[in-house]
Amino acid sequence: MKKRRILFFDVDGTLYDSVNKTVHPSTLSAIKTIHKQDDTVIAVATGRAFYMLDIIEPLKPYIDIYITINGRIIYNKDTIIYDSPMPSDDIVRFKRQFMDQNLNFGFIGKYKQAIHTLDDYARSMFDKASLPCPDEDPLFNLEHDVYQMWAFGTKKTMEAFNNYHEDYDIVPWLKDGFDIIHKDMHKGSGVLKVLNTLAFTKDEAIAFGDANNDIPMFEAVDTSVAMGNATKNLKRHASIITNNVDEKGLENALKQLKIIK
Numbered sequence: 001m002k003k004r005r006i007l008f009f010d011v012d013g014t015l016y017d018s019v020n021k022t023v024h025p026s027t028l029s030a031i032k033t034i035h036k037q038d039d040t041v042i043a044v045a046t047g048r049a050f051y052m053l054d055i056i057e058p059l060k061p062y063i064d065i066y067i068t069i070n071g072r073i074i075y076n077k078d079t080i081i082y083d084s085p086m087p088s089d090d091i092v093r094f095k096r097q098f099m100d101q102n103l104n105f106g107f108i109g110k111y112k113q114a115i116h117t118l119d120d121y122a123r124s125m126f127d128k129a130s131l132p133c134p135d136e137d138p139l140f141n142l143e144h145d146v147y148q149m150w151a152f153g154t155k156k157t158m159e160a161f162n163n164y165h166e167d168y169d170i171v172p173w174l175k176d177g178f179d180i181i182h183k184d185m186h187k188g189s190g191v192l193k194v195l196n197t198l199a200f201t202k203d204e205a206i207a208f209g210d211a212n213n214d215i216p217m218f219e220a221v222d223t224s225v226a227m228g229n230a231t232k233n234l235k236r237h238a239s240i241i242t243n244n245v246d247e248k249g250l251e252n253a254l255k256q257l258k259i260i261k
Contacts, residue, residue, distance in 0.1 A: 003039070003204065004039040004040070004041075004200070004204060005039065005040050005041070005200075005204050005205065005206065005259075006040070006041040006042075006043060006065075006194070006195070006198065006200050006204060006205050006206075007034065007040065007041070007042055007043065007205075007206050007207075007208070007259075008043045008044070008045045008067070008187075008191055008194075008205065008206070008207040008208065008217060008221070009042070009043065009044055009045070009207075009208045009209075009250075010044075010045060010046060010187075010207075010208060010209035010210060010211065010214050010217070011044060011046040011048060011053065011055070011056060012046070012048075012129075012130075012210075012211070013209075013210035013211060013227060013229055013230070013245055014208050014209055014210050014227055014245060014250065015027060015031075015044070015056050015059060015250070016055050016056055016130075016245075017245045017246050018129075018130065018245075019246065020246060021055075021130055023055075023056055023058050023059060024245060024246055024248070024250075026248040026250070026251040027059075027245070027250045027251065028058055028059065029251070030250055030251045030254050030260055031059050031062050031063075032062060033260045034062070034254070034259060034260065035061075035062035037259075040259070041064045041065065041198065041200075042062055042063050042064050042065070043063070043064060043065035043066070043067065043191075043194060044056075044063055044065065044066050044067065044068075045067040045071075045187040045190055045191060045207070045209075045214075045217050046066075046067065046068055046070075046187075047069065047070045047148075047171075047173075047179065047181075047187075047213060048068060048069070048131075049068050049069050049073070049108055049109075049110070049113065049147070050066060050068050050073070050075065051111060051112065051132075052113075052131055052132065053066075053068075054132075055130050064076070064077065065194055065198075067187060067190035067191065067194065069108055069147045069148050070148065070179075070181050070185060070186050070187055070190070070213065071084075071185050071186050071187055071188075071189045071190030071191075071193070072084050072085070072086075072147040072148060072185055073110060073147060074190055074193060074194060076197075081193075081197060082190075082193055083110075084147075084185065085110075085145035085146060085147050086145075086146050086147060086148065086149070086182070088141075090167075090168075091107075091141050091146050091149065092141075094149050094180055095141065095149075097161075098116075098149075098151050099116075101153070101157065103151045103152060103153050103157065104116055104117050104119070104121075104122060104151065104152050105149060105150065105151035105152070106134055106149065106150050106151070107140045107141055107144070107146045107148075107149055108146065108147050108148040108149070108150070109140065109144045109145060109146060109147065110144075110145060110147065112134070112135060112144075113132075113134040113135070114134050114135045114136070114137040114138075114140035114144075115134040115135070115136055115137075116136075116138040117136060117138075118133065118134065118135075118136040121152075122152070125152070125177060129173065129177075148179060148180065148181065149179075149180045150173075150177060150178060150179045150180060151177070151178060151180075152176050152177055152178075153176060153178060154176060155176075157178075158170045158172060158178045161178070161180070165180075167182060167183055167184075168180050168181060168182055168183065169181050169182075169183055169186075171212070171213050181213075186213065186216040186217075187209075187213060187214060187216055187217035187220075188215075188216025188217050188218075188219055188220040189216070189220075190217075191205070191207065191216075191217050191220040191221065192220050195220070202220065202221050202222045203222040203223075205220075205221040205222065205223070206221060206223045206224070206225065206257065206259075207220070207221045207223075207224045207225070208224075208225045208227070208250065208253065209224070209225075209226065209227070209230065209234060210226065210227040210229055210230040210231070210234065210245070211230070211231055211234060212231050212233050212234055214230075214234055215233070215234060215237050218234070218237045218238060219237065222239075223239045223240070223257070224237065224238045224239050224240070225238060225239065225240045225241075225242055225253045225257075226238035226240070226241045226242070227241075227242060227243075227244060227245050227249045227250075228241065228242060228243045228244035228245075228247065228249050229244045229245055229249075240253060240256060240257070242256070
């Protein structure tokens with residue numbers, strides 16, 4: 001009898017080629033092959049909300065678990081098995097600070113996202129990140145649960161926020177966007193919840209990623225794979241380093257691990 005396993009995949013830069021804005025054919029083929037194995041569960045762990053995952057549409061029929069918004073909402077197929085919005089006091093606090101510093105900021109909700117001001121710069125940034133443009137709604141938090149907040153700001157602004165908020169980490173995206181992520185809510189915490197729910201052990205799990213926000217996920221499992229295009233910091237935490245996402249990186253790693261032939 002084969003040992004069962006669960007594979008956790010980051011999206012941007014791992015399953016999805018963010019530069020060429022596509023799912024590489026070798027990635028699709030590899031995921032299809034894994035899906036045929038009854039002893040293997042395929043999971044996604046991402047900072048994106050579920051409604052932001054149209055970029056991996058070809059892969060969705062083969063994915064069993066979705067850890068979204070850095071562990072805030074977890075789906076088993078179409079069923080939500082974990083749901084944890086941000087505390088309202090934290091939302092008000094961050095919102096006030098963003099406005100005091102004249103920063104454009106946004107909210108990520110369960111079914112949609114919103115931004116304080118949808119200007120041309122914001123539109124261009126979301127296009128570069130292959131993300132749908134949010135609604136313009138500075139009062140979004142009054143009528144919707146908020147699972148994560150973010151803002152546009154300089155490196156100095158990010159450092160100031162990081163030093164001030166003990167319970168939250170500042171995670172950059174693109175050149176001047178940054179997410180506000182609770183230190184106890186991340187991909188790693190999501191992975192541990194899934195392992196516990198589905199009765200998997202750490203040695204039955206493998207994680208694949210390319211960015212620093214994948215470090216907690218790597219720490220939650222025994223085997224981890226950094227893409228060739230991964231950050232130097234993530235590579236230091238990886239068991240294996242494979243090729244770039246557009247150089248059959250995922251396929252080659254799965255072959256090295258003897259998960260596919």
